[in-house]
Amino acid sequence: MMATHKDSIRFTAIMTEYASISTDTLSSKIAIIGGGLTGLLTATLLERASSQNDNQAITPHITIFEKSRSVGRLATRYRTDSDTGKNWQWAFGAQFFTAKTKSFQAFVAPWLDTRLLQPWCAKVAELTPASESQHNNAQSPDIKSKEQWDTVHARYISTPKMTSWGRELAAALKHTDIVFKTRVAPLVQFTQSPTQHQNEKHQNEKQTELFDETGASLGWFDWVICTAPNGQAVELMAGSGFSQQDNITEPKMQACYTLMLGWDDSQPLPETLNNQMAPQWDVAYVNSTVLDRIFIEHHKPGHDGLLPSITIHARNDWSQIHVDDDIEAVKEQLLQAAKQALDWDENSAPSQTDCHRWRYAATIVDTDTKALGILVDESKQWIVSGDWCTKGNIESCYQAALQTAQTIGQAQQA
Template sequence: MKPSIAIIGAGLAGLTLARDLSPHADVTLFEKARGLGGRMSTRRNDTHQWDHGAQFFTARSSAFKTLLTPFIADGTVVEWQPNITTLSPDKAPFKRPWFEPHYVAAPAMNRLLKAMATDLEVRLSTRVEKVEQQQDKWRLLDENAALLGEFDWVISSAPLPQTRALLPARLLGDTLARYSMLPCYSLLLAIDDADLPCWDAAQVNNAPIRWIACNHRLPGRNREAGAIVVHSTSDWATAHLEDDQEAVKQQLIESFCALSGVNAKAITQAQLHRWRYALSSDVAEPDAEFVLNASARLAACGDWCLGGRVEAAFTSAHQLAAVLLKQL
């Protein structure tokens, strides 16, 4: 009989883990959101869409390149070759070349995750509120204390704070303590393309903002519906995390307009998203790619283990899966 495994979180890490383990175990993914995504999620309304988390990803490891190969072949993943610049309040803009391929999923970042989830058992809109041990099984309960299932293994690919809250501290607490996460704000703007600068994306220095992208110019998007994604720096977000959110939005709009030269009157929609746990601090320790207590049959993985890049989520899960396959 195959072992049963519950994976909490259906972002890139959770889906990678499920794909690697499914041939050898009965795997169920639990995702509290209505759709797949995590930091690769997409926000939409009647007229626009914004990839308000990860804007792109690179592929540096052979394992990640292997995962992406069929998705590049079928058009799910496309190389992005933007006109990118560098902005700062006190210096002239200058062109910023990229020296390695950068990719996006099309027509939205979460499309890659939807493709990866094919043939996997994913329970959406299902919040795991408690993980408890009963005899030789792990029981998962929802917010109403209803039983979601009993499993041999439980693995969290959720963001670090949720992982800490769910998995028993007496079994993983000391190991999880070496990781940390930082916040970020995403400002989502609707602006007619004719009112935007010629560059497609900008790295920003010495400002509350660190990144600006004309999201609608990414491959596969609706170029007629001008959509801008603005990311704050983590330092600025930390300093203003509990400020009035309308005031935060206005400050970021003012900074965006000053940097880009866009007239504020050209903005037809503006939304703010607060990512409390967006960016991961580097962990300068050996064997930090994942967290595992094999005797307790508990584990955790995610981009927060390796610094926060999209590929880091894959690498953390893929390396954990390789170790787990020897345990099953």
């Protein structure tokens, strides 16, 4: 098939970024701690850089250690109605992402072509709950149309689930092993006796041996890349002599609680959702001391077959204050706030309710301060990376992965 002009533009954009990634030593053993998007994208970029080398014998040997049983961190939760066989579905992590740089636009383009990633042209409203409405004696929430997202400044979602893209990235990796349900111990928690591994040969003195939380060896690696949230990265690197340790805590992160609601097919929906008394909307910015945004899941592209499903994100500042509270108590507070916002009664109350706590959800971005960037200890060949190193969004995962791949390449050229 003849390459199109659009394909050439994509290839040029991506290869410009890869140009600074040396492929001479990508046969090194690389450990990535964390199988979220930053970890998956880092492995992807390292593998792609290697594939451009004429010497096919030079390939990366990458191992991703993931403490959970899945990858991607674009979290999706669902339940199945036993009567209808239909699902409720909630994207209870990131609801969407943007692609503002040419490099990231080129990277995501193939998945847009396959429709695994799709733009969400949502109708956005501003919602003031009844008790906080500016109208005197208001009995209903005040909903006003705000904007409609477009394809020029697109917000992308993964279909049929937000987890689908992460799983596709993982499935495409050819030289990467993903080890699930494995917690890597802090890098100095277990020490090696003088007689251990005395006959083992290593490529260089910079190799690091990793252990799991039981003390079992996970192997020796030339590069160790930690992609955990910075609160966890601090613990993993504490006492290790990591030269950038003090900088890990520089970005400040806040928590987020997510409330998930669902309605049965036979139930009436609250009037705020059935468009009889308000403009049609898909996303609502909430004027509330507790709630931040409301997302209507069954309005998303490719989600038409879902039962009515609503995801609500609490405000980050409110979530941080209550981060250590009992989650059932938090859930009750969120339900009360959601009832005020959506105005349901006994007949239209949700039949499905769930709540999730994210301890490290949002990076506080100081627009006057330069982004931290990934943290590198060249003497040990350790890197601490993640979306929190820049703006804390999904494109930041890609930027951190790209910086990591470039750093490893440039270190070999020195």
